Amino acid sequence: MLVDIAKITIKAGNGGNGRVSFRKEKYVPDGGPDGGDGGRGGSVIALVDEGMRTLMDFRYKTKYVAEVGEDGGKKKMSGKSGEDLIIRLPQGTIIRDLETGKVIADLKEVGQRVVIAQGGKGGRGNQHFATPTRQAPTFAEKGTSGAEKVVGLELKMLADVGLLGYPNVGKSTFLATTTKAKPKIANYHFTTLQPNLGVVEAIKGKSFVIADIPGLIEGAKEGVGLGLDFLRHVERTKVLIHVVDVSGIEGRDPYVDFCKINEEVFGYNERLSTRRQIVAANKMDLVFEEDQYNDFAEKIKADGYEVYPISAATGEGVDALLLRVTELLDTIEDEDLFDVNDYYVEMIDKSNEKDIKYFMDGDVYCVEGDYIDRLLYSTNLEDIESLRRFQNALKVNGVFDKLRDMGIEDGDTVRIFELEFEFYD
Numbered sequence: 045m046l047v048d049i050a051k052i053t054i055k056a057g058n059g060g061n062g063r064v065s066f067r068k069e070k071y072v073p074d075g076g077p078d079g080g081d082g083g084r085g086g087s088v089i090a091l092v093d094e095g096m097r098t099l100m101d102f103r104y105k106t107k108y109v110a111e112v113g114e115d116g117g118k119k120k121m122s123g124k125s126g127e128d129l130i131i132r133l134p135q136g137t138i139i140r141d142l143e144t145g146k147v148i149a150d151l152k153e154v155g156q157r158v159v160i161a162q163g164g165k166g167g168r169g170n171q172h173f174a175t176p177t178r179q180a181p182t183f184a185e186k187g188t189s190g191a192e193k194v195v196g197l198e199l200k201m202l203a204d205v206g207l208l209g210y211p212n213v214g215k216s217t218f219l220a221t222t223t224k225a226k227p228k229i230a231n232y233h234f235t236t237l238q239p240n241l242g243v244v245e246a247i248k249g250k251s252f253v254i255a256d257i258p259g260l261i262e263g264a265k266e267g268v269g270l271g272l273d274f275l276r277h278v279e280r281t282k283v284l285i286h287v288v289d290v291s292g293i294e295g296r297d298p299y300v301d302f303c304k305i306n307e308e309v310f311g312y313n314e315r316l317s318t319r320r321q322i323v324a325a326n327k328m329d330l331v332f333e334e335d336q337y338n339d340f341a342e343k344i345k346a347d348g349y350e351v352y353p354i355s356a357a358t359g360e361g362v363d364a365l366l367l368r369v370t371e372l373l374d375t376i377e378d379e380d381l382f383d384v385n386d387y388y389v390e391m392i393d394k395s396n397e398k399d400i401k402y403f404m405d406g407d408v409y410c411v412e413g414d415y416i417d418r419l420l421y422s423t424n425l426e427d428i429e430s431l432r433r434f435q436n437a438l439k440v441n442g443v444f445d446k447l448r449d450m451g452i453e454d455g456d457t458v459r460i461f462e463l464e465f466e467f468y469d
Contacts, residue, residue: 055110059112063116085112093132120169138198138381163190204254329358399414409450
């Protein structure tokens with residue numbers, strides 16, 4: 045069973061906290077600070093595994109959490125870094141941040157590795173905060189939080205050529221004739237319930253991958269029938285072979301069929317209208333009036349497309365079509381599915397950014413944010429030097445100025461997480 049879409053939650057490990065510790069040695073009663081640093085939190089890494097073909101595993105496990113970093117130890121011993129968490133994915137998977145809709149990674153190469161959630165940095169131990177005037181700091185730094193996000197996984201098959209067409213026009217037969225693929229073939233609609241891949245070698249030494257996309261119907265771009273489940277698989281293709289039943293034995297007009305399928309495909313993704321498209325006028329062995337094909341071919345050529353008469357069942361005309369496709373593929377360069385603006389930008393370390401939030405809770409002025417959380421953690425509220433450092437950090441980062449802009453007056457209450465104090469200028 046092909047599962048080509050999934051939603052999971054990923055959480056990188058938090059960095060370990062720095063340690064407050066002092067050297068204790070015989071004959072050294074007042075040893076200096078020796079608190080070690082916290083370890084780095086493990087990151088979540090996507091890895092392309094050529095042995096995977098679907099996203100089935102992610103239907104049953106939907107949360108992935110990397111290991112946290114250990115806290116720092118005594119004697120300047122750093123904590124152990126958390127193990128990175130490797131998530132193995134099939135080639136062709138797109139990872140998208142569901143909050144922003146932006147693309148985190150497009151996994152196109154076997155063995156490709158991408159960090160999709162960065163682990164937190166370890167906090168510094170108190171050894172780093174000693175100065176000539178502060179020789180025994182009683183505070184350390186808190187590790188930063190690892191990134192957490194809900195991501196969508198979407199598998200878009202990697203094929204050079206995609207087969208388009210109404211159900212039962214002969215796409216599966218064409219694939220079986222031209223490759224060693226063994227799709228299910230029968231004379232009823234929606235025979236193909238998942239994309240089938242095959243390798244074609246029309247010219248010795250030159251091969252390409254072809255994908256049989258399940259038959260589309262009107263409304264496919266809105267999700268009618270199997271539409272949206274499979275249209276995504278034509279997005280990576282360089283050439284489209286549009287198979288049309290030119291015999292009309294099912295009572296439909298082949299040119300109308302051709303136009304309707306293109307309308308669905310182009311409506312799903314406008315970029316697909318720029319793909320080179322060759323029309324395979326199939327079932328020529330069932331055409332008994334020459335004008336029937338000529339009228340169809342004239343309309344197709346007038347629309348600017350190449351058309352080749354073939355019979356997938358007998359092999360008539362198939363070689364000429366495949367030779368032309370091989371020639372075209374040599375002239376078409378790879379195209380990225382996404383523009384620069386489509387990508388999610390976060391793969392830089394933002395741990396030093398001071399994202400400070402201000403809000404009112406009744407008459408209380410509240411200050412929060414990751415930076416403030418780390419600052420408060422690294423403050424010993426019973427140590428005058430530590431409190432001075434805390435107050436100076438708030439001043440330098442404009443916290444007091446912002447509170448004044450908000451209208452704070454002497455005697456008003458300020459709350460920083462669980463810490464409350466009265467403000468005096």
